[in-house]
Amino acid sequence: xxxxxNEIDDLINTFTEQPELVDNLTDEQVEYLTKYLEAxxxxxxxxxxxxxxx
Amino acid sequence: MENMxxxxxLTEYGELEQNxxxxxxxxxxxxxxxxLSDSYDASNLFNVKNATSVNHYxxxxxxxxxxxxxxxxxxxxxxxxxxxxxxxxxxxxxNKKHLNxxxxxxxxxxxxxxxxxxxxxxxVTDYVMPKHISFLGPNYRxxxxxxxxxxxxxxxxxxxxxxxxxxxDLLKDCTDGKLITYLxxxxxxxxxxxEKTLGCVKAITATIEKVKEKANxxxxxxxxxxxxxxxxxxxxxxxxxxxxxxxxx
Numbered sequence: 001x002x003x004x005x006n007e008i009d010d011l012i013n014t015f016t017e018q019p020e021l022v023d024n025l026t027d028e029q030v031e032y033l034t035k036y037l038e039a040x041x042x043x044x045x046x047x048x049x050x051x052x053x054x
Numbered sequence: 055m056e057n058m059x060x061x062x063x064l065t066e067y068g069e070l071e072q073n074x075x076x077x078x079x080x081x082x083x084x085x086x087x088x089x090l091s092d093s094y095d096a097s098n099l100f101n102v103k104n105a106t107s108v109n110h111y112x113x114x115x116x117x118x119x120x121x122x123x124x125x126x127x128x129x130x131x132x133x134x135x136x137x138x139x140x141x142x143x144x145x146x147x148x149n150k151k152h153l154n155x156x157x158x159x160x161x162x163x164x165x166x167x168x169x170x171x172x173x174x175x176x177x178v179t180d181y182v183m184p185k186h187i188s189f190l191g192p193n194y195r196x197x198x199x200x201x202x203x204x205x206x207x208x209x210x211x212x213x214x215x216x217x218x219x220x221x222x223d224l225l226k227d228c229t230d231g232k233l234i235t236y237l238x239x240x241x242x243x244x245x246x247x248x249e250k251t252l253g254c255v256k257a258i259t260a261t262i263e264k265v266k267e268k269a270n271x272x273x274x275x276x277x278x279x280x281x282x283x284x285x286x287x288x289x290x291x292x293x294x295x296x297x298x299x300x301x302x303x
């Protein structure tokens with residue numbers, strides 16, 4: 001998948017709004033987006049945790 | 055033909071990739087030996103564009119594996135329960151009389167009838183290489199020589215060449231019962247019901263199962279991804295409290 005992060009974020013948002021579109025993804029695309037999203041979620045969880053601790 | 059252990063062959067010749075090991079395993083789960091024959095000219099034999107030659111391997115279970123070299127088509131290997139015609143031949147594709155004479159009693163009859171005797175391109179590459187492998191019926195003898203004959207067959211092949219037969223297509227045919235019907239009819243036909251034929255059918259059905267397993271696996275991944283999307287959305291909502299943009303970034 002040859003896209004920059006902004007495009008991927010847009011894709012993620014699209015899939016969040018329309019989860020049924022995930023059906024159209026290939027195995028490779030799902031894997032790629034899953035990894036990307038997992039990293040993003042980790043960042044957010046760490047951010048929230050730091051805020052709670054503060 | 056020299057009889058060799060598969061592992062030895064792979065090491066010595068370095069021509070078979072890992073995916074053919076998978077094919078061999080599918081054909082016979084036991085430790086197999088292969089016989090390596092000469093290379094043949096493949097341009098005429100398989101009508102594979104720009105193919106320069108083909109290596110022929112005979113498995114212990116009688117299946118013939120052909121590795122096509124340098125072909126432009128999406129086929130790397132062919133498996134046949136009988137040896138394919140291996141002579142250089144040139145046939146006018148419009149001259150069916152000549153063709154029928156040449157192949158009297160063999161593939162032409164079956165191809166004119168259609169059915170499982172035709173090549174069935176199925177991806178059994180363990181999803182490592184985006185190539186395709188064909189399982190060929192015992193009556194297959196150079197069907198690619200005549201576009202009309204091939205295209206008049208089961209519909210799984212078109213235009214004389216093997217079209218890429220995707221997992222999606224395979225699953226659809228399985229769901230529709232199309233492929234299973236072909237296989238069933240084929241096995242039930244006493245003319246073709248031999249151990250070799252059954253070996254082919256077993257290999258094909260094993261492939262189908264693998265594709266189904268793969269499809270389930272993909273579905274699970276998609277389910278997991280959807281859960282992540284939901285989780286991400288919740289996190290975005292939480293982050294809005296801190297003035298962060300309520301999006302993924």
